[in-house]
Amino acid sequence: MMADENNTEENATPQAPVENAPAAAEVAPNVAETTEAAATESADTGAPSQPRENNRGGRGRGGGAGGGGGRDGNREGGRGRGGRGGRDDRRGGRDDDGGEELIEKLVHINRVAKVVKGGKRFGFAALVVVGDGKGRVGFGHGKAREVPEAINKATAAAKKKMVRVPLKDGRTLHHDGMGHFGAGKVNVRSAPAGTGIIAGGPMRAVFESLGVADVVTKSIGTSNPYNMIRATFDALVHQTSPKSVAQRRGKKVADLLGRGGASEAEAEAAAEAIAE
Template sequence: MARDPRDRGRERDRDDRDSEFVDKLVHINRVAKVVKGGRRFGFAALVVVGDQKGRVGFGHGKAREVPDAIKKATDSAKRNLIRVPLREGRTLHHDVHGHHGAGKVFLRAAPPGTGIIAGGPMRAVFETLGVQDVVAKSIGTSNPYNMVRATFDALKHEDSPRGVAARRGKKVSEIVTRRRDGAEGQVSAQAEA
């Protein structure tokens, strides 16, 4: 049976699209089902996928074998990507809180050279997102699923000056200037005291 040459092009496009993403395995959970003959093992995988340019997603997959579970989780993550605005392509625009269940996270923008100061599952999210400088603290649960979901909740609340300006019907320079003037006003007030 002859294959359509267009199919090869579609496959190549799909491979190119997949190659732009970096995926990180965050957690694998082995579960056992007790049956008449003994135990049947299954695996659940949590994977974070991102293009290191501001898009990131996470997925969960279950299967009898580890590679199948990872593949399902990766496919799920690619279907659930979100876009996060980054300042200078390296850090967050502002500090932000996020929570999911008992998991609470606090993310702070950081100056250049700080690196990624974050634990376990949050580190994987930032590495795939493309953030180079961030300080993050997880409070509450250490469950990787809830930590990742709490981190995504915080990232969804991240906003850029451009987005705020568009919403308020102002220019970006007005918003950013005000922020700088406020900081300078505080500094001069402290110097006088």
Template sequence: MAKERSEHGGRKDRDNREERDSEFIDKLVHINRVAKVVKGGKRFGFAALVVVGDQKGRVGFGHGKAREVPEAVRKATESAKRGLIRVPLREGRTLHHDIDGRWGAGKVTLRTAPPGTGIIAGGPMRAVFESVGMQDVVAKSKGSSNPYNMVRATFDALKKQTSPRAVASRRGKKVADVLGRRGGSAVAE
């Protein structure tokens, strides 16, 4: 009897995990192949960089290494799901304000954009924006084009993003007071 319960509980837990995982989309940003020369020839290893998001403001990235590509991607995806961040979006489609991010030699500039602009960004940054659910953003990468540094610099910028509601609560004011002339009637997320 106890065995049946544990099996059922395990199955239920696994189903919940699969359901939770299904809400996320994962994008493979980069795969790096390295070779180790050994007596019999070469041994190949793979490193994968993956971005995971729910397209509703949560996003994360991860790095995984293994002898085969699928295993490296699986490890990277698990790592990405452990380190999710929440990004406040204006109207669920763009940033609240322009921001710069930096990681090592990778520098990025992210700018808000009017509706219909789309995602104007290079490869690794585009994967992050699509995963987070942004529809309108203009981004420029300056400095390193290394995908790891670009993704980390983009995350650095997104972590600095604040919503008018958060600023208003921190200052003890109303959202309309914080927004001022720009559009006090617009309710911010």
């Protein structure tokens, strides 16, 4: 028994002294010295000392790589890998081509359905009238799964199909007219100043976008807004001005306006007042 205890004591390996303890003790004074130096520098410069944060700059919503972190990363990183980017939708603003102000009128919107193998897919159809208020007007039709997208498509289509209509004194039509499409018919008549727009429904949107201030209209037959719009445009595209008639007939505008006993000076003045 005594021999076994002696052998155990002889075979036991002596433990080496711990040398890392002094190094660990030296770390704390270094950290304290760094904190005191930062406090001294802040006191000299007058700026408040702030703790350093982990400013890795996450992706954020815009996916900015290595930005200022959080929302700042969106500003610095742009669209990045994880973001869709912002959309610049400017409905009712300036035209992208000519840079002019356009008047947009939503005439009609209805729900539509497309039958497919798995069932029905519902969407929306929009009818929009666009004009500059100075004699140019157009209409467009668009379909989409959402209402805003359908309106945007209809507006883009209307801008591509704008037509110019001659106006008398910039406020009314030169002469009466009639238009029809399908089962719908419309009558349009010029009116004196102060009459206003005597029209309803889709026809009013057309004349307001066109820039007409005085007109009298009558719709006959269908009340379908699509047919009424097309019938109204059929009447407008057949409008002619004295200037275009004079050019086609090879005469002067004063010759056309000089009928009915009007003097030559009055005819010349009336011809100069006419604007397309």
